[in-house]
Amino acid sequence: MKKGDATDPKGLIADAYRIEGITSGECRSIFLDWALSLPVGADTNPLIAKLLTRHPEPDHPMTAVLIEGQKAAGPAKRRGGRAARVMQ
Structure with missing residues (x-):
């Protein structure tokens, strides 16, 4: 894997x-x-999946962070506009 x-x-x-010795933080x-x-x-999500495939080290703290990031990531949602200002 090359940088860039x-x-x-x-x-x-x-x-x-x-x-x-890298920490979770x-x-x-x-x-x-x-x-x-x-x-x-x-x-x-697909980028994190590729990274997890590229670095198959289950005990590394970065692996845990990537898995956590994958769970938290979701499709981008639009915020603002009329729907955000008008109560339903």
């Missing part, structure tokens, strides 16, 4: 897996930076 591919644009996730911080480096509107 569509799944891990900055190579952050790959680097996290190389850091010995550090992995969450790296995950947030990874998510912010994606293009606007990117669907994270």
Whole structure:
């Protein structure tokens, strides 16, 4: 895996897996930076699935963070507009 591919644009996730003794908190911080480096509107679920396939290390804290992120990710929802202002 090279840095700069569509799944891990900055190579952050790959680097996290190389850091010995990394903590869950550090992995969450790296995950947030990874998510912010994606293009606007990117669907994270398939990207996270690819990362989990690419890094099959079940005991690594980044794996737990990726699984948590996959569960929390959902389709983007529009917020605002008339529907948000008008009570139903």
